[in-house]
Amino acid sequence: MSSIHREVLIDESPENVWAAIRDFGEVHNRLAPGFVTDTHVEGDVRIVTFASGIVVHELIVDVDDESRRIAYAVVGGALEPRHHHASMQVLNDTEGRSRFVWITDVAPDGLGEPIAEMVDQGIRVIKRTLDREAAPNR
Template sequence: MASIHREFLINNAPENIWAVLRDFGQVHKRLAPGFVTDTRVEGEVRIVTFADGAVVRELIVDIDDEVRRIAYAVVGGSLKPTHHHASMQVFGDTENRSRFIWITDVTPNSLGEPIAQMVDQGIHVIKRTLDREATPAR
């Protein structure tokens, strides 16, 4: 199994970052615009379209406001893992800075590198977007 662990800092308060991350149906507008071009929600499944044309169906496994964590699993679409589970979580680092952790476990191992590349591209967009555009939680 390939495990992809990424951690990075965002210059914004964790409650602001969480407000964006928690809005799981608006990834294409609030979290990763341009990298993700469309997001639709059908029940507990989020359908995500990426800029490269890939489309995945993600089952939302958990949204935990207390620990600011969302977990999801790819269950269909153009990506065909045998197993996929990912989580994103936000922690306070300093008063106006947050630590963002994104962990993805996937099989087969051959999907590890392509998914790691997608994660790294996503991080670049997420950091740029949230550093400058995150809005206070309501």
């Protein structure tokens, strides 16, 4: 199993970053536009279409407003690893900024590198998107 752990500082308040993540059916608009081209929700499953054309079905496992954390697992679609669980969490940082933490566990190990590449690309887009949202307010 591979574990992918990424953190990035975002120049936006934790409340605003969490609001974008919490709106889990709007990833393509609020969190990662361009990287994700469509998102829709059917019950407790989020169907995500990536710019690469890959479509995944993610079971929303938990949405915790108090800890500002969402957890999900891939349960279908084009990418069906033996195991895939991920969480995104927003933590307070200094000067009104946020620390965004994204952890993904995936098996088999052979999927670790391609998933890490997707996470790295996604986190760059998320940071750019949310930093841009904060810029007019700073």
